[in-house]
Amino acid sequence: MQLLEYPRDSHSLDGTWQAIPDQYEMFRDYFDDFVEDDDGESAALPDDGNDEEGQPALSFESIYEPSASGDDDITDFNIYDGYSVDLPASWGEEIPEFRHFEGWVWFARTFDRAEFDEDDRTFLRFGAVNYKAEVWLNGERLGDHEGGYTPFSFEITDELEDGENVIVVRMDNSRYEDGIPNESTDWYNFGGINRSVDLVSVPESHLRNFKVETSLADDSVNVQVDAWIDGPETGADGSVALPELGVDEPLASDGDGRLSAEFTIDRDDVTLWSPESPRLYDVEVTYGEDAITDRVGLREIDVQGSDVLVNGETVWLRGIALHEEAAGKGRALDTEDVQTRFQWINELGCNFARLAHYPHTEEMARTADEEGILLWEEVPAYWDINFGDEEIQELYRQQLRELIQRDWNRASVALWSIANETDHNDETRNEVLPEMADYVRDLDDTRLVTAACFVDETDDGIVLQDPLEEHLDVVGVNEYYGWYYGDADDLQGLQEESDGTPIVISETGGGAKWGNHGSEEDRWTEEFQAEIYRGQIEGASTNDQIAGMSPWILFDFRAPMRQNEYQRGYNRKGVVDQHGRKKQAFHVLREFYESEEL
Incomplete structure (x- = not known):
């Protein structure tokens, strides 16, 4: 179920990120094929961190490890000092010399845990990354996502650390034969973190999403509201309200994380949404300690014969x-x-x-x-x-x-x-x-x-x-x-x-x-x-x-x-x-x- 973020209070991670192109796709498992220790793990040379000349060791940690980058390092990347890109961005538009680049680009930024108001659980949400994304926080892999235009999120509650936290994203805008779309399109392939990145904090049991559906009768507007709970059901009260229409209805649980309510409003009391009159109403959905308010229009779309009907x-x-x-x-x-x-x-x-x-x-x-x-x-x-x-x-x-x-x-x-x-x-x-x-x-x-x-x-x-x-x-x-x-x-x-x-x-x-x-x-x-x-x-x-x-x-x-x-x-x-x-x-x-x- 898609995490509903837009109506919530969230902490934006837009702004300056560091971008590092990786045309040869080397940095994810940095030199693992070349240097391994006795246990088969990648290692730094020499073991004490400095050679006899007092030079820093060459780290063979992958790019998503925060310790792999530093100010006094001869590693071939530095997630703290790459190309500065202000997100959201189609990154080739920000850095013209990479305008036609297709392939891996690593994005990184830091944030302090004290910068945002933290609730029981916290999610990292991306509005869209074109085309494939793989995400790490503090060196821990959160997951991946394929598809360049839709949002996705990962829970980071257990990965957050006090003080500085480091996000690393591998973006890949290569065109794939088995992708959607596939290799051939009649539009330009803008790679990047093209939409906003946010931290979303919520109670342990929260409203993951909700849906409002409208149907019309002769003299009434019938409304169905469904809401989905993420987390254990606590037996808390859930409700849906449309204050401007005098509606305040309880949400009933199906026992499997879904709440629902059905109610009817006198049609004379409602201004239906239409192109001529795009009326929106506040819809307030609550469950326990969580609450979401969104602006929603009530209307019905249908077909009759060869006609498209609105209301x-x-x-x-x-x-x-x-x-x-x-x-x-x-x-x-x-x-x-x-x-x-x-x-x-x-x-x-x-x-x-x-x-x-x-x-x-x-x-x-x-x-x-x-x-x-x-x-x-x-x-x-x-x-x-x-x-x-x-x-x-x-x-x-x-x-x-x-x-x-x-x-x-x-x-x-x-x-x-x-x-x-x-x-x-x-x-x-x-x-x-x-x-x-x-x-x-x-x-x-x-x-x-x-x-x-x-x-x-x-x-x-x-x-x-x-x-x-x-x-x-x-x-x-x-x-x-x-x-x-x-x-x-x-x-x-x-x-x-x-x-x-x-x-x-x-x-x-x-x-x-x-x-x-x-x-x-x-x-x-x-x-x-x-x-x-x-x-x-x-x-x-x-x-x-x-x-x-x-x-x-x-x-x-x-x-x-x-x-x-x-x-x-x-x-x-x-x-x-x-x-x-x-x-x-x-x-x-x-x-x-x-x-x-x-």
């Missing part, structure tokens, strides 16, 4: 897709970066955004709650995943679970996406993805399950033939008519089922370099891109099965495979460039979203 009302999803990236910062966004994205999203007239192709920072969903923007969130099951491998399937479930348990209280999150542009002719994929859809529903059945799929051209027109459709609540369709093939208005040939599964055009668009002008027939010009948008808008707005769109993409982003004279390492499909300059397509899309057609 029973049809909503056409006026969206845009975006990556998590900022020029010069990589994936380590701050609050100002997040606010800038929502400024663009609101200026476009959107009520919806697709956070592609991996979990973005939690602050995006929390800000979307406040701004009234519905979200599509996804894991990077992207392109050619080896779906038949059982270990990959377990990693797949882990990444889904960590995302969902992090954001299942965000009213803005409407769709969980399980895959992007996977081969619908792959029989193994067609067996595994429905299982993943079921797994998502087991975790959270109050939102819609989707995936970004392809369509096929047949004698009957453009047809959705992906067998995954019957397992999805909403089908995302990625198509690039007018750019990679066909004409922009060919989308009008998409065969329509008026009561079929709702379709969201999850990607469409074309490339343009900001400031490059010409005719509507000149590829890579703003005019060409704008004309694609006009044709796509015509097709999307006239098909009753299409319930929305999220064109590709809000802003230009780094992509190593894009190297022609217009791109130079960037995907130029943004309606804004990487410096925030708007292209003509931005205004075409805004005019459509603000029109009376929807």
Whole structure:
């Protein structure tokens, strides 16, 4: 169960860390293959710590041992004096000479136990490390984590020492064939501790996480609250309160660490969360000495025929897709970066955004709650995943679970996406993805399950033939008519089922370099891109099965495979460039979203 940290008081370990690149992957078991003592253990030479010349001994301890580094040492690393990096950071953006480095980097910092208010138990929590992480505290290995975009934590209660404590993290942003994503992606691989690091102290028995679910009846709002206890159940009272609505209900235990409550609120007393009215309420959950307060919206997401419904009302999803990236910062966004994205999203007239192709920072969903923007969130099951491998399937479930348990209280999150542009002719994929859809529903059945799929051209027109459709609540369709093939208005040939599964055009668009002008027939010009948008808008707005769109993409982003004279390492499909300059397509899309057609 994901450790809920955001609403809690915690001690930040952001700030200056020391980074040490380890391209040859030597420092974890430093020279163990070369020098061993009689017991097979690594040793320092000579035994007394100094040679006859009075020089310091060469230590053969591994980098995670605090004693392996020092001011007067000839060891090949020093965790107390590496490259200084201010975390969170995509470290290659902080140190330009390592901008294209992929592989092992060691991060280290110290903290004093007296710096934070300590409770019975303390956890070390990472918001995200790309891609693999292994963590030590005071030379004791805490554990490891795979997956570059979701949070993880380790209990450190027994490893804490009075005075100075030393954290060492091995980050590995190598691309792996058996990873999720695998070796090939169309985005840049920003390695680093890209999100915040915190110490979280809690009572011995504490609230690990909780979930609020809402369903609507004619005249009532039905609320289910579940909470999970970490630690021995003490028989203490648990409760959930929504003070602004006069709710204070006891939580009943199932005897296995789970507490729950169900209650009903008169619908006239509640302002339901919606894009037009993003009302949030304080939800206070307590158990014994522990208490958490979070801001949660009450609302219901559903489908009916080909429509997406919010609180029973049809909503056409006026969206845009975006990556998590900022020029010069990589994936380590701050609050100002997040606010800038929502400024663009609101200026476009959107009520919806697709956070592609991996979990973005939690602050995006929390800000979307406040701004009234519905979200599509996804894991990077992207392109050619080896779906038949059982270990990959377990990693797949882990990444889904960590995302969902992090954001299942965000009213803005409407769709969980399980895959992007996977081969619908792959029989193994067609067996595994429905299982993943079921797994998502087991975790959270109050939102819609989707995936970004392809369509096929047949004698009957453009047809959705992906067998995954019957397992999805909403089908995302990625198509690039007018750019990679066909004409922009060919989308009008998409065969329509008026009561079929709702379709969201999850990607469409074309490339343009900001400031490059010409005719509507000149590829890579703003005019060409704008004309694609006009044709796509015509097709999307006239098909009753299409319930929305999220064109590709809000802003230009780094992509190593894009190297022609217009791109130079960037995907130029943004309606804004990487410096925030708007292209003509931005205004075409805004005019459509603000029109009376929807």
